[in-house]
Amino acid sequence: MAHAVAKSYGTLKTFPGGVHPSDRKELSRDCPIEDAPIPERVYIPLSQHIGAPCKPVVEKGDTVRMGQVVGEAGGFVSAPVHASVSGTVAGIEERIHIFGAKVPCVVIDNDGRDQWFEGCNQPVDYSDWDHDAIRGKVRQAGLAGMGGATFPTHVKFSPPPEKPIDTVIINGVECEPYLTCDYRLMLESPQRIIDGAEIILRAVRCNRCIIAVEANKPDAYEVMREYVSGHDKISVEMLEVKYPQGAEKQLIKALLGREVPSGGLPMDVGALVSNVGTTAAVYDAVALNKPLIERLCTVTGEGVERPSNFLARIGTPLTVLLEKTGMRPGAKKFILGGPMMGLAQFTTDLVVIKGTSGVLVLMEADSGEYENCIRCGRCVDACPTYLIPSELSILAEAGEWEAAKEKNVLDCIECGVCAYVCPARRPIVHLIKLAKAELLRMKKEFEAKKKAAEAKE
Amino acid sequence: MSETKFTVSTSPHIRDGENIPRIMWRVNLVLAPAAIIGIIFFGWPAAVMLALCIGGSVGAEALIRKLVRKKVTVGDGSAFLTGLLLAMCVSPMIVYPSSAVVQRYTPSLGSAIATVFAMNLYVPLLGAFFAIAFAKQMFGGLGNNIWNPALAGRAFMLAAYALLVTGVWPNIEKIKYPGREEVAATTGATIRAERKKLIALSRAGEGPFAPGAAAREEDAKADPTERMKEIDSMVIERKVADPKVKQNKWLWYGRLLIGYRDGSLGETCGLWLIIGGIILIALRYIDWRIPVFFIGTAVFLGWLLPVRVVGGTSPLWMAGDPLFELLSGGLLLGAFFMATDMVTSPITKKGKVIFGVGCGLLTALIRVYGGYPEGVCYAILLMNTAVPLIDRFTRPRVFGTGLEPSKQT
């Protein structure tokens, strides 16, 4: 499926499969990053990443400052959370989280003074830091993947010695339609990205770094190229425009031709992928001692009157952002993330968290009606994981979880490509997620039973 | 603003806009010109056949869906397509009344009913009903059927009304519509059947090839290669009236290409079938692998496979006429519009290659050695049956599995 985009750049690398949705980035592409309104009250959820939730370390009435830890990491695969404003802790409150369930949040009343916690937001000389020091700082700063997956960053930076990293990939692909904050970041803060990349190279003791940009962002490509000129370790590569190129495994395949083994991690093939936003945050954390208390977030979609790219404090209610951008009456869908993988929400009563790359308001919603699979094969041709999504959806529909597992349902990256192309409009990803959840439940049950049996003996 | 009701559903939240009705109606549209050209060449019986088959299919679909209380899906265009394809793969002359029927007709109800039966108007309706009811809805409707419904309908008609379906074909040389004077507008054999018959006669040394037959001067023990050539020109001699075409084989191929010849509607206008097929490939509604491998294999083997043309001699290899194999019979319709049916062909690209080759192989075997002059229909139906098997053995390698670590860098 070679598409002739930006032919002037010659043959561009890409991965097999995938689709070319209309990218709709024109809505917000030319909006410079602006500071979002800082709310009177922020709500910092204690679970913002993949992995163990945090334990609160503040109490009602405590005075906190920006960058102060309010929730301690709950394990190795976890990241602390910090106060994003200075003020007083109003309490710890259960609030609806993006996955629909309730999670505890630290509520902080903003005193409007924006005072930093001691030592934060000051230049640091890290020239003699070793990789452990860098990793420790990244961990303290609460970094988690900002492309949306929110995997704790320091875990990625800690490959075991038998799995050396030979290539660090800085992901500026931003393949989700509509979203533009990574693009704006590349245009407006290229130096932070490059400095961040250098820090990552040091953290994992690697000598090669590729910054990947898709051909629909030629200006970002040019800017990055300009800034890396003279660097012997860092290069910029333009890729063909195709969704889901920003998915870690697909990006590694496109750039290096390597396939992350089924069930494995990028480090298994010597690669580390870091989103441009995360990379800039690594720089902020290490060079400026700034924990992750704010992030870029695109608020866009046909249902938004003035699409914008915001720099928003973590914990900012989305309603605050939407007041600024305006929302059209009759909006049908409210999505956190992009249109291909984002999570549809029933309420706007949510807050910005570390993984909130975009807020999308759409005027159209599917009826949800669907037909039998007509075996057209479009999903099979497009699946970047080379699965047979049609079959998986049929098995899941019939509740044949084990059979779905045999057909590699667990390898699905939930990119949404299959459902996007399906002419029968089958909810393939929904059914696949269902099968995965059931399999997880079965596995847990099985393990619990095994434990119980062992305990008896 | 929090009063707004938002739809909550799983990602993705956008779609590429393709849907089943659009695909099916577009395929109908692409196929329509070939049917219209058929009506131009063969006249009103073709139009009647099309109307009956399409009406029968759509009616059967609506009726059955109503009976089983499921959503009536005739709007998706798939029943229409089944009817269209069915009409195109049988002889339009099924509904052509003999002169006796015409003469018997008087304007009365009884006579009208008798004429309906005498004209076999119920035969295409039954075929369409079988196609929809047994080959499609019995399996659970579009998507679940194993066999191509139109071909299943054709096979049913062939089994139930063999003489009618294979015995009468429009004779392009004699048809004059409207105000037709000529009653004997039907013929006993298509060009494929004619050729097959001649080869059989030649092998047996009978008919025109009998020793001392009037038509022949040379010895019956002719050289097989020469005999084959002779047969090929005899086909033209017998099937064509125009002396210019008789002399120039290329003109004959040209006629076959535009569809000026005996046969079903779907054998008409190979040129448009090719154009239409290319359109469908460009729209990505069919995969090029099926028609290319199907046609390639059938034509190649039709040319290659050994045939015994003269009794007592060894079989002759490489004696087929590739262009004849390509342009005669239902190969183009079958390869572009029937074997490519999404529901009844393999889902993977590799599977499509195997499927195409299999269809071509079976077609050639039936054509060269089988009892029927044409094998496309049965070849496709047989390969339809093998699709689950093909799918099982052509599963793609899942990303990140089955690769040697050494090849990873």
Ligand code: SF4
């Ligand atoms: S099956 Fe999974 S990996 Fe394949 S296209 Fe669908 S969502 Fe993407």
Ligand code: SF4
């Ligand atoms: S795209 Fe939809 S209809 Fe086509 S094969 Fe896949 S699941 Fe079936």
